[in-house]
Amino acid sequence: MPRKREVAAPEFEPRSDMLLEVQELRKWFPVTGGVFGRQVGNVKAVDGVNFFIRPGETLGLVGESGCGKTTTGRVILRLLEPTEGRVYFEGRNVFDLNREEMRRLRRQMQIIFQDPYSSLNPRMTVGDIVGEALEIHGVARGREKEKRVQNLLDVVGLNPQHIRRYPHEFSGGQRQRIGVARALALNPKLIICDEPVSALDVSIQSQILNLLEDLQSEFKLTYLFIAHNLAVVKHISDRVGVMYLGQVVELCQSDELFANPLHPYTEALMSAIPLPDPEFRQERIILEGDVPSPMHPPIGCHFNTRCRYAMPICQEEPAFIDVGEEHFVACHFRKTRQKQ
Amino acid sequence: MGLLLIAGMALGAVLAPALVPHPPDRMHLDRPLAPPGPEHLFGTDYFGRDVLSRILHGGRITLGVAVGAQALALSLGVTLGLLAGYHGRWVDLIIMRVVELWLCFPDLLMAVGLAVALGPGVPSVFLALGLVGWPGVARLVRGEALSLREREFLEAARAAGVPTSRLLRGHLLPNCLPAMAVAFTGGMAACVMAEASLSFLGLGVQPPMPSWGAMLNQGRPYLHHAPHLVVFPGLAIAACVLGFNLLGDGLRDILDPRSHEFR
């Protein structure tokens, strides 16, 4: 069994002012091998994740490929079953819900996917794609459904007349708008945006980002915004969590994170981004080597193999604690670094 | 091209009673083994029955059996294939082991065995062929389902709370259709062949009922004096198999969504 980490909020009671609270979430994928398909190990995709989201805010989750950010989103929605941990939505642990309760909860939590091509069923019309949820949850059918769908298309900036078209008749950006309309259909409280703009062209990205912001203020939405592009995450998020090898290593207000990164990984990640300004040169911290395999993450702090501050104490797992004003960080050196 | 051939055959089979110049069982005992001529376009057989009429009527039976057998194979195969592909894990394991076991036996041998066990006759041919056909379909559909399972639109549907049964019927199945259509045509060709083989061996359709395979069998002794007895049913079988194969290729092209999706 995984070892317990010290938890940010010592009380395990969910906080009532949070829309979503994730506690000690783990998702391990078994790896089988050998002739008999015996389990030879686990890919620890998500390995002890903690965070919370307030109603109406946007929490960004950023990290490199394989850090577990996408899996985290899937487990919260129970598209994958967790290995361990709790996810409270409005104070109720979603993993305790039975099938029927879960079905009802799905009206409250929706998802927007990365790939606007594979996320839309090529054999369904836009009307059916967007309207299916309405029908399943008994919200509307027939003419009524059609009207709702047309309304939704209008909201996301598509032509309502195109309700009978198929996905392949639309461009990438328009398809992503269809995905947004589908997520909005049931009037959810929380939308998990999983890399919603990374497959799009630069000039289309800003259209979708602005749309998401407009919809948030119009429908009082809460976003969990998952992406690998720090600039995009910073732009849209109120608070940002940085993930590395299945764990959130730093979490705080968006501006604070970029002004005062405490975790060495956050620091390196930010310095690695090429800035679109040839006159501005920043000191760059080049991380050596590759991200270790999530099957055998380093003992102690997962980052210690690539960290330039690594010390013997980093062989022990650092606690994920609040160093003030909800700036959480999991690093043994945060204290000394703070003083600097 | 394939479609034309098949449409012609199907039409001939369906309209056989109206089209045929002579009732298929009517014996013209005065002119047995007559060569093709104006009265009997394809000649007559040993009992003086009109070969053309019997081919048309035989088409009804041959094609009917094939369609029925394919329907059985598809419904079994698609259901099990979808379940295996979608659920994975132990469901997949069990279904696929059964499929593999089934596929261990050569198709024809299996059909022969089943036909013997069930006794000769139209229903048993249909059952035997259907039971032989399903594992192939199941395997194909499972492959499709497996590759589709990774597509995000299925996750999107699950996130919307779409129940599993609807997910399988409404989302997976339509996306498997092209593969199924191609499997169907291929299966039809195989069925026509298999039916002919079974009947030829005397295990299938029994005389006096006409079927292409049975006609071949009955015509065999007269190969030298009256080759038309064998040639015409043989041609019918060949044309039919060719037609279905061509149709399958055509369908593959038409149903491939990529051919439409390019801009």
Place this chain on the structure above:
Amino acid sequence: MKHLVELKDLKTYFYTEEGVVKAVDGVSFHIERGETLGVVGESGCGKSVTALSILRLIASPPGKIAGGNILFEGEDLMLKTEAQLRDIRGNDIAMIFQEPMTSLNPVYTCGEQIAEAVELHQGLGRRDAMDKSIDMLRLVGIPLPERRVREYPHQLSGGMRQRVMIAMALSCNPKLLMADEPTTALDVTIQAQILELMKKLKQELGMAIMLITHDLGVIAEMAKRVVVMYAGKVVEEGDSVSLFRQPIHPYSEGLLNSIPRLHRPRGRLHVITGQVPNPVNLPAGCSFHPRCPLAEETCRRQEPPLIDLGSGRRVSCWVRAGGSREEVA
């Protein structure tokens, strides 16, 4: 002084069932010896096709270089035979691609793949070629090159594979390295490693780099000069400092304003409205006019020429560079 590469009115068309796709439609620019030229644009703007055209690697049919000249060291590649071209490809001009996994052959070891190019172009023997591979792997910063040289591509991580690709491309000391989205498939921290490596190698080996990407950050970081492409045409060209500081073409301007910045306060993003146009059916006049906030009557009717504004700046826009040269000069 002669340029290393000079494209003159290059036209590469693809003849499809739906019509003629003018992927590259009258592109002219040059690359100096030893410089890094950034080519930036969105998907379908013709930047990759331009690179493949330089190598004369356009599959025909459906593609065809329909016109123009490609001068490499003053010689027109359009007049070369296939055998002469093979001599140039991989030797004088090398290319690396976005996805190193698909551009490496999975059944050969990394060493064998590098050695093959060396044997072919430099006439080295097998042993020398393998030694050269090890040297190249060391040069691109792969740890334990003696061991890695015997490994297969799937045993390496994405970043390592891209390093192998670079080692392969540079093994024959090319004069021009064309890099087509070399870091797009990589994570930021790995991207930083690769960009750093490319800068270092350019200093050591002195080749010119044509860097194709949609990422303005990568361009700003690497390139001295920039060419902005839209719908198969060059819309703006200039040195990167002045282009990023003051873009002249409304498309370059919109592009720069629409990306979220780390070091700028949050605010609403600027938007380029509309969609990237369908290459089969490009708008008349200036291809950008349906999405352009400044579009005038002339823009709808007539294609703007690429006007030289001096000091290496060229812009193709009726409004910003057409009749108002003084304003921007």
